[in-house]
Structures are given as structure tokens and as C-alpha cells.
Amino acid sequence: MQIGRVQLLEFRNYPTLSWHPAPHLNVLAGPNAQGKTNLLEALGFLVTGRSFRTARSAEIPRWGTESTMLTGELFQIETRRTVRRSLTRLEDGTWQVSGDPAPDWARVIAFGWQDLEIVNGAPAARRNFIDGFAARLHPNHVPTLLRFRQVLARRNRLLQQYPHDTGRLAPWTEQFAAVGMELLGRRRKAVAALQTEIARVYGSLAGTAAKVEVRYVTALGEAAEPEALVAALERRHREEARRGQTLVGPHRDDLAIEIDGVDARAYGSRGQQRLIALALRLAEILPVTEAAGTAPVLLLDDALSELDPIVRAHVMREIQAAEQVFLTTSDVTTANGAAVFHVNGGSVAPA
Ligand SMILES: Nc1ncnc2c1ncn2[C@@H]1O[C@H](COP(=O)(O)OP(=O)(O)OP(=O)(O)O)[C@@H](O)[C@H]1O
Ligand SMILES: [Mg+2]
Numbered sequence: 001m002q003i004g005r006v007q008l009l010e011f012r013n014y015p016t017l018s019w020h021p022a023p024h025l026n027v028l029a030g031p032n033a034q035g036k037t038n039l040l041e042a043l044g045f046l047v048t049g050r051s052f053r054t055a056r057s058a059e060i061p062r063w064g065t066e067s068t069m070l071t072g073e074l075f076q077i078e079t080r081r082t083v084r085r086s087l088t089r090l091e092d093g094t095w096q097v098s099g100d101p102a103p104d105w106a107r108v109i110a111f112g113w114q115d116l117e118i119v120n121g122a123p124a125a126r127r128n129f130i131d132g133f134a135a136r137l138h139p140n141h142v143p144t145l146l147r148f149r150q151v152l153a154r155r156n157r158l159l160q161q162y163p164h165d166t167g168r169l170a171p172w173t174e175q176f177a178a179v180g181m182e183l184l185g186r187r188r189k190a191v192a193a194l195q196t197e198i199a200r201v202y203g204s205l206a207g208t209a210a211k212v213e214v215r216y217v218t219a220l221g222e223a224a225e226p227e228a229l230v231a232a233l234e235r236r237h238r239e240e241a242r243r244g245q246t247l248v249g250p251h252r253d254d255l256a257i258e259i260d261g262v263d264a265r266a267y268g269s270r271g272q273q274r275l276i277a278l279a280l281r282l283a284e285i286l287p288v289t290e291a292a293g294t295a296p297v298l299l300l301d302d303a304l305s306e307l308d309p310i311v312r313a314h315v316m317r318e319i320q321a322a323e324q325v326f327l328t329t330s331d332v333t334t335a336n337g338a339a340v341f342h343v344n345g346g347s348v349a350p351a
Contacts, residue, residue: 001106001294003043003326004073004080010062011045011070013346022339025320028328031350032339036328039343040299043326044108046072046083047297052110057087057095061299065122076105076125078292106313107136110168111303115277119257126255130216133284134190137291141186148179148250155246173233177226180249185224187250190287191216196281202259205279205314212264212276215256219248231275271306278303282318283299295323304329 008017013035023193028036041060044052051060059067066089074081083106095131117125135141155172162168194214202212220228232248233240240247257264257276264276278300289295298319304312304327316335319325332340332351340351 001076001292001297002076003046003297004075006046006070006072008042008048009069009230010065011068012043012060012062014042015062015346017346017348019341021324021326021341023324025284025325025327025335025338027332027335027338027340028326028348029332029340030330030344032330034077034343035346035348036330036343037301038346039348040110040112040326040328042070043072043297044110044299046085047074047102047106047108049085049099049102050106052112052299053114057097058089060087061089070099073231074103074106076103077107079103081106089134098138104139105287105292105294107292107294108299109136109281109288109296110299111278115281116270118280119273123254125222126257127246127251127253129280130187130190130255133194133234133288134186136284136288136296137190137193140188141183144179144186148176148183150220151176151179152246152249152251156244158247159233159240161246163244166237173230174226176246176249177229177233180229181224181226183250184218184220184253187253188216190217191255193287194280194283197286198279201283201318202276202279202319205275205282205311206272207310209332210260212279213256213258213261214280215258216253217256218250218253224348274306275311278315282322285322298322298325298327300325300327302328302330 002023005018005020006016028035028039039051041051049135050082068087070085072083081103083100083102084240085097088096088098091094109295118129131141131145151172155169155176158169158172191214198212198214203209220232230251233246259276264273285296300319304315307315319327320337341348342351
């Protein structure tokens with residue numbers, strides 16, 4: 001898919017912007033604090049209705065304004081859709097996103113400095129990564145995840161209020177196990193879809209024979225039936241009752257990321273960890289393309305920084321193969337076939 005003309009009104013540091021990106025590689029160059037990341041965020045918001053950068057809607061409208069509007073054209077082979085979104089402050093002070101639902105083939109994959117957390121952060125960052133990817137493969141992953149969180153919160157409350165009332169807990173354990181296994185199944189499929197691609201992409205970016213492997217880690221082993229989760233919870237019931245917490249389930253799982261068999265957190269330099277994080281995002285492309293029926297748009301924020309010139313060249317080669325790419329950089333990079341735009345104080349101009 002591709003994003004055609006876009007128009008922004010009061011989005012972050014853009015009072016107004018009307019911009020026509022190129023169909024393939026767009027390099028957004030400019031000094032710090034000019035609006036490069038903001039522009040990527042706007043493109044992501046246009047396509048998905050949310051920010052990849054913040055969950056706090058109040059940050060998005062330009063300071064001092066109470067609403068933001070985004071309009072853009074999305075293309076896919078023969079289909080063309082105009083998408084409009086607005087973010088408005090309501091009387092009670094909350095913010096409302098409204099507009100057209102995105103077409104069901106529209107996907108973006110965003111990479112930013114915060115993705116380093118996937119490699120060196122806490123397990124929650126890796127669970128979020130898998131869930132984000134799984135949601136691009138199956139849009140109904142998000143409702144499943146929300147339902148899972150509700151059931152988990154409810155079950156934890158019961159464990160705190162009535163730790164010894166197993167009769168009261170039982171139906172919630174059943175529900176937890178059913179939705180938990182659904183979530184687990186999708187995550188396992190997502191990780192399986194990444195496995196081949198991550199090995200190929202990391203090798204191609206790093207230019208070495210080092211092998212990156214990902215593996216889903218769960219206390220449930222290979223089990224796929226809800227009964228296995230119910231049994232695991234029953235085995236830990238005493239400890240659950242004492243701690244007032246659900247101790248087994250997808251909320252405790254992790255993703256092992258290994259490079260030549262060594263945990264990536266322990267391995268190598270920050271540059272290498274960044275490269276693994278970038279490779280994980282690029283490894284999403286093929287499975288997401290297959291699931292959506294069209295290639296996703298890539299939003300790559302500062303993807304070249306901290307990488308040496310040879311690795312940068314490999315990254316450029318890899319992304320040339322993608323469909324539409326937006327790449328920000330603070331130093332102008334020349335890339336064959338790239339459209340370079342200068343971003344300066346909330347305006348965008350061809351270089
Ligand atoms: N809601 C907002 N209204 C107005 N300005 C904002 C808003 N949110 C952020 N900004 C400003 O937008 C500017 C540009 O931010 P952005 O993160 O896009 O910079 P950048 O070009 O990506 O810089 P860097 O190279 O440092 O990453 C910042 O100076 C920031 O203070
Ligand atoms: Mg930035």
C-alpha cells in the first residue's frame with residue numbers, strides 16, 4: 001500500500017501541512033526538533049487512528065489548540081481511499097478520535113529509538129512487541145487482548161478479596177484460561193512467522209553469519225488447551241491466594257531473543273542491539289504483507305543512527321526492497337531513488 005497526498009491541521013508543530021510523499025523511499029532530513037518524528041507519527045495516526053509514540057491524546061494537538069485534523073489518500077493496487085481523522089477535546093476534558101475506519105488492508109510498521117527496549121528492556125516490552133505484530137496479522141487480536149486484561153484484573157481482585165473462595169473463583173479461572181489460550185495461540189503463531197525472517201534480515205543487515213533466533217517462552221510449554229492453564233493455576237492456588245495475583249498465563253510470558261545462542265541482552269554493543277530491534281521490525285514485513293494482502297508502509301525513525309557506514313548501506317539496501325518507506329535522519333543521506341525532503345520548523349520541502 002501507499003500513502004498519497006496528506007493534509008494536517010494543528011498536528012504537533014504543524015499548524016498546517018499539505019504534502020505529497022513519493023511512492024517508494026522518502027528520506028525526511030533536518031536538524032533536531034523540526035518535526036521529523038511528528039510527521040511519522042501523523043502518518044501512523046492517519047492509517048491506524050493511534051499514535052505509535054504516546055497513549056496520551058492530549059499531547060498531539062498543537063499546543064494551545066483543541067482539535068487536530070488529518071486527511072490522506074491510501075492506495076492499494078486498484079483501490080483508493082480517502083481517510084479523515086480528527087482528535088477533539090470534549091467538554092469533560094477527554095479527547096475523542098473520530099473519523100473513517102481504516103481500510104482493512106492498511107498497515108504501518110513503525111520503528112523508533114524506544115524499540116531498543118524490545119531487546120534490553122523488561123519482558124513487558126517484548127510482550128507488547130509480539131502483541132503489536134500479532135494485531136497486524138489478525139486485527140481481532142486487540143479485542144482479545146483487552147478482554148484478557150479485563151478478566152485478569154477481575155480474577156486478581158477476587159484473589160485479593162476472597163482468597164479462599166474457590167467456588168467464586170472457578171468461573172473466572174475458566175474464562176481466564178479460555179481467553180488466555182486464545183491469546184497464547186496467536187502469539188505463538190506470530191513468533192513462528194517471525195522466526196525465518198529474523199534470521200535472514202539480521203544476517204543481511206549485519207553482513208555476518210551471526211544468527212538471531214526468537215522463541216516464545218511460557219510456563220505452559222507446548223500446551224494448547226485451556227485445561228492445561230486451569231491445571232497450572234490450580235497447582236499454584238495457595239501461592240495465588242497468598243499473593244493475590246494470577247501467577248501463570250500470557251501476562252507472565254516472554255520472548256527469548258538470542259544471537260548465536262546467547263541472550264541478546266547480554267550480547268554485544270548498543271549498536272548491535274539497535275540493529276536487532278530494527279531487524280525485528282523489518283522481519284514483520286513479509287508476514288504482514290501476506291496477512292493484509294498488500295505491503296505495509298514503513299515508518300523508520302532515526303533507523304540509521306548509531307550504525308556504522310557499512311551496516312547503514314545494508315539497511316538502505318534492505319529497505320529499497322520495501323514498498324513505501326519514510327526514513328528520518330538528522331544528516332542527509334543520499335540513497336539511490338530516494339525522494340529527499342527537508343523538514344524545518346513544521347514545514348516540509350523537497351531537497
Ligand atoms: N503538541 C505539540 N504542539 C507543538 N509543538 C510540539 C507538540 N509536541 C511536540 N512539539 C514540538 O515539536 C518539535 C519537533 O519534534 P520532533 O520530535 O518531530 O523533532 P525531530 O525533528 O524528530 O527531532 P530529532 O532529530 O531530535 O528527533 C519539538 O520541538 C517539540 O517540542
Ligand atoms: Mg525525532
